[in-house]
Amino acid sequence: MHDKTVAELARDLEQGTVSSVELTRHFLDRIRQDDTRYNSFITVTEDEALKDAKAADDRRARGEATPWTGIPFAHKDIFCTDGVRTTCGSRMLENFVPPYDATVTARFRDAGAVCLGKTNMDEFAMGSSTESSYYGATVNPWGDNLVPGGSSGGSAAAVAARLVPAATGTDTGGSIRQPAAMCGITGLKPTYGRVSRYGMIAFASSLDQGGTMARTAEDNALMLNVMAGFDPKDSTCIDRPVPDYTANLNEPLKGLKVGLPKEYFTDQLDDRMAGQVRAAIAEYEKLGATVQEISLPNTHLAIAAYYIIAPAEASANLSRFDGVRYGYRCEAPKDLMDLYTRTRAEGFGEEVKRRILVGTYALSAGYYDAYYLKAQKVRRLIQQDFIEAFKSVDIIMGPAAPTPAFGIGSKTDDPVKMYLEDIYTIAINLAGVPAMSVPAGQIDGLPVGLQLIGNYFDEARLLNAAHQFQQATDWHTLTPAG
Amino acid sequence: MQWEVVIGLEIHVQLATQTKIFSGTSTAYGAAPNTQASAVDLAMPGTLPVANEQAFRYATMFGLAIDAEINRRSVFERKNYFYPDLPKGYQTTQLAQPIVGPGHVDIRLENGAEKRVRIHHAHLEEDAGKSLHEDYHGMTGIDLNRAGTPLIEIVTEPDMRSAEEAVAFARKLHGLVTSLGICDGDMSQGSMRFDVNVSIRPQGTDQLGTRTETKNLNSFRFMEAAIHHEVERQIDILEDGGEIVQETRLYNGDRDESRSMRTKEEANDYRYFPCPDLLPVEIDDAFIDSLRSAMPELPDAKEARFKADYGLSDYDAGLLSNNAATADYFEATAKTGGDAKLAANWILGELSARLNAAELNIKQSPVSAERLGTLVQRIADNTLSSSGAKKVFEALWNGDEADVDAIIDREGLKQVSDTGELEKLVDSVLADMGDQIEQYRAEDDPKKRKKLMGGFMGPLMKASKGQGNPKLLNDILQKKLEG
Structure with a gap:
């Protein structure tokens, strides 16, 4: 049952061969048995899930089911869930129970989906390995000593381990695509503004985007059908019709123009990774795509610009965690300054504090022009690179991550090494275009992701290209031995 | 030495919108603490601001009323500082691209002359909550009902030369925003609050002296007193050979005292940057024209x-x-x-x-x-x-x-204006006042005659039980006495 996709489970539910309560029990059992090993969940909401499953079965009996009614899944613990603790991976929110749903949460709820719990993540989504979580690191199902990537590592691991068929994620600099690649699943970061950010705890507001994580492109399409769309509560959410993302999955790829940025295929790229990616691209040529080299000339500036803009925004976004209204508060503060300093010193982890400091510095008087303003100029150049590229190609392809999953603890002492994990994903967030990671090979038995980058609001084309690849290959069906 | 006083004002005007500037919460004054504070106002994690269109209308109306440039594109920025009544840890405000550009307000001075006060700009921003320091046993209470109330902050050029001019300007501004209907003008509820920038310089010089800013004055009277107080303080310092320190001061109107709040060196670095949760707001000519044609x-x-x-x-x-x-x-x-x-x-x-x-x-x-x-x-x-x-x-x-x-x-206050009735009354009163009539008629000095005349009015009013029309009684009396 747990090897089935969302699409298959939806058919089973529709045909009545299984009930939502049965499905929910089955996946909850798996979480209970196996997640002690992976630590992919921070909170499991067994009682709520069974209640929701019962309600879903009733709804189906009334003939009011949607494709998601009764489907178990999980939310990254960054999406606020009404009445259910939402920690964002931080001690700061250890006891925070929001009295409201994120728009994404509400949409799955309205569709009748059954949330089994909240998945682990790097603290405030700051990290590429899910090791900075206050609730302990998540383990990659492909190897007990390996990280799942991050920051949506809990969601990626839970899907890879078949603890849930699908999970939400968020992606600020690669936080969906990089863990999807390392866990051998399919993940999509939509166009900035496609999915509401309301109730999604902010890291870097101009870069954060909620997205989808599942085993197949088709399941990603089904998720996006629920998540995408205008939300009057988010001023940056774009009012634009939402297509049925499953409608074009079976379109042939003949004539698809694929661009390979020469900046991604340099001698910096690991030979074996390059080999895997090129093999996947050869598969696309077999499917009828034409391939050409393109240039994204400002690629080399992306990480520097990102590590100014994202921490700058984060430094302000995280100011609200002050111990005054909710969340962690230090014991017996002497005065206001003591309340602030100890609450924040004790409530935030090292990486979060590092980024607040970097961001605060970058915005300080006398440095603003040299750092923040310059980074914004670079950002526009990078956007321009993509706009130019999409004049001649339909999809840009490259690696999703520089390496397969790395060892737990192997990069925690060197933040810059960790930051370079996102070297192929960060520019996409700066530009705001959509991108996916699709399982496309293995190195030493560990999954490798192919990144597909689309033009603004071209998610349907990305999903179509990913689905066609998955019809021709079986990388996405490989299961970790555990 | 003769000193010239130079004054510039920053005025916070609460806009009379039904709801807050970035949330749908009511702005009504006087509710129980924190009952008008939604998840957005409390800056709960993940919540986002959505700008209130009415606030833009009101700010634009103000701009039109002061003959200002209305900026077609305005940008909200984050002004970062920690304070318990500032839920997000930053105030959302406008800095580099405010909605209202340079304009002017003309005031009339005591001597009847007109004077133009230039407005540097006016920008939209959100109000903070309130910190309540009394009644909490050494702790501070936080009321966030006011947090997110829309404000326009109006910044003048340093064009005023006395406390009286500043007050004349403030009153004019008060009249303007209340006439526009964009502010209820209730100063006691903080609907208009003044920050006063004061410096002095030797009469006849051009260079501005070092200024101080006295914050948060919420009545015309306190503002006037605070300026007088500050001018005297600065004159005393300079005449004693001292220097003015650029600083923010607080004025206690009840005691006519002021104290330093923070100096320039202690000032916050607010680390302004454009708010990524709010896109730049573009307004078009149609928006402005529709407001212009509906101006009160x-x-x-x-x-x-x-x-x-x-x-x-x-x-x-x-x-x-x-x-x-x-x-x-x-x-x-x-x-x-x-x-x-x-x-x-x-x-x-x-x-x-x-x-x-x-x-x-x-x-x-x-x-x-x-x-x-x-x-x-x-x-x-x-x-x-x-x-x-x-x-x-x-x-x-x-x-x-x-x-x-x-x-x-x-109350029997109806005046008797029937001349026939009043004439009878006068006749009957005068009948007993022969001596006084003689005295009156013998008097040549008009001033003294007038005074003697008053001596008849008292008894007349008394006789009419206060209901006789005094003007008519006076006329009749005069006629009879002269006769």
Whole structure:
């Protein structure tokens, strides 16, 4: 049952061969048995899930089911869930129970989906390995000593381990695509503004985007059908019709123009990774795509610009965690300054504090022009690179991550090494275009992701290209031995 | 040395929108603490701001009223600082691209001359909550009802040269925003708050002296006193050979004292940057034109109309037109009363005095415009003498619910204006005053005659039980004495 996709489970539910309560029990059992090993969940909401499953079965009996009614899944613990603790991976929110749903949460709820719990993540989504979580690191199902990537590592691991068929994620600099690649699943970061950010705890507001994580492109399409769309509560959410993302999955790829940025295929790229990616691209040529080299000339500036803009925004976004209204508060503060300093010193982890400091510095008087303003100029150049590229190609392809999953603890002492994990994903967030990671090979038995980058609001084309690849290959069906 | 005072103002004006600037929460004043604070206002994790279109309308109307450039594109920025009543840890405000660009407000000085005060810009921003330091046993209470109330902050150029000019400007501004209907103008509830930048320099020099900023003055009286206090403080320092420190000061109006809040060195680095949760707001000509065509009558136009239509003096027309509520009250009173000048006198005289003494604004007046109008009508048609009118007003002020006419009847205040009846009265009183009549007629000095005449009026009024029309009695008396 747990090897089935969302699409298959939806058919089973529709045909009545299984009930939502049965499905929910089955996946909850798996979480209970196996997640002690992976630590992919921070909170499991067994009682709520069974209640929701019962309600879903009733709804189906009334003939009011949607494709998601009764489907178990999980939310990254960054999406606020009404009445259910939402920690964002931080001690700061250890006891925070929001009295409201994120728009994404509400949409799955309205569709009748059954949330089994909240998945682990790097603290405030700051990290590429899910090791900075206050609730302990998540383990990659492909190897007990390996990280799942991050920051949506809990969601990626839970899907890879078949603890849930699908999970939400968020992606600020690669936080969906990089863990999807390392866990051998399919993940999509939509166009900035496609999915509401309301109730999604902010890291870097101009870069954060909620997205989808599942085993197949088709399941990603089904998720996006629920998540995408205008939300009057988010001023940056774009009012634009939402297509049925499953409608074009079976379109042939003949004539698809694929661009390979020469900046991604340099001698910096690991030979074996390059080999895997090129093999996947050869598969696309077999499917009828034409391939050409393109240039994204400002690629080399992306990480520097990102590590100014994202921490700058984060430094302000995280100011609200002050111990005054909710969340962690230090014991017996002497005065206001003591309340602030100890609450924040004790409530935030090292990486979060590092980024607040970097961001605060970058915005300080006398440095603003040299750092923040310059980074914004670079950002526009990078956007321009993509706009130019999409004049001649339909999809840009490259690696999703520089390496397969790395060892737990192997990069925690060197933040810059960790930051370079996102070297192929960060520019996409700066530009705001959509991108996916699709399982496309293995190195030493560990999954490798192919990144597909689309033009603004071209998610349907990305999903179509990913689905066609998955019809021709079986990388996405490989299961970790555990 | 002769010193010249240089004053610039920053004025926070609360906009009279139904809801907050970035959330749908009500802005009504006076609710129980934190009952008007939603998840957005509390800066709960993941919540996002959505800009209130009405706030943009009001800010644009203000810009049009001061003949300012309306910026087609304005940008909200985050001003970062920690304070318990600032839930997000930053204030969302405008800095580099405010909605209202340079404009001006013309004021009339004591000597009747006009003066132009330039407005540097006005920007939209959110108000903070309130920290309550009393009644919490050494702790601080936080009330976030006010957090997110829309403000425009109006920044003037340093164009004022005395406390009196600053107050004249402030009153003019108050009249402007209340006439526009964009602010309720209730200073006691903090609807308008003034920060005063003051510096002094030797008379005749051009260079500005070091300034101080005195923050958060919420009455014209305190603002005037604070400026006087600060000017004296600066003069004392400079004349003693000291230097002014650029700093922010707090003024205690009850004690007429001020103290330093923070110096320039201690000032926050606010680390402004454009708010990524709010896109730049673009407004078009159609938006501006629709507001321009619907602008209400502004105080200057109203003043001209009051002079032309009601024959009021410059002074009365100026006072009555500056405040929309007062102007409305005046027009309603004049309409019922029929005699606009008399209505103006009553409003600016008795009513204003009583309202001031009771610390009420005209909207809170216990005497409605209609009732005061009826009173005016009864004075104009000679039903009431001025002393009778005062008695009726007293009853109205004290909440007497009877009709004006019923009060007049009940209190026996109706004036006797029947000349035949009054003549009989005069005859009967004069019959017993032969000596005084002789004395009066023998007197040549007109001043002394006038005084002697007063000696007859007392007994006459007494004989008429105070109801005789004094003017008619006077006329009849004069005729009889001369006869």
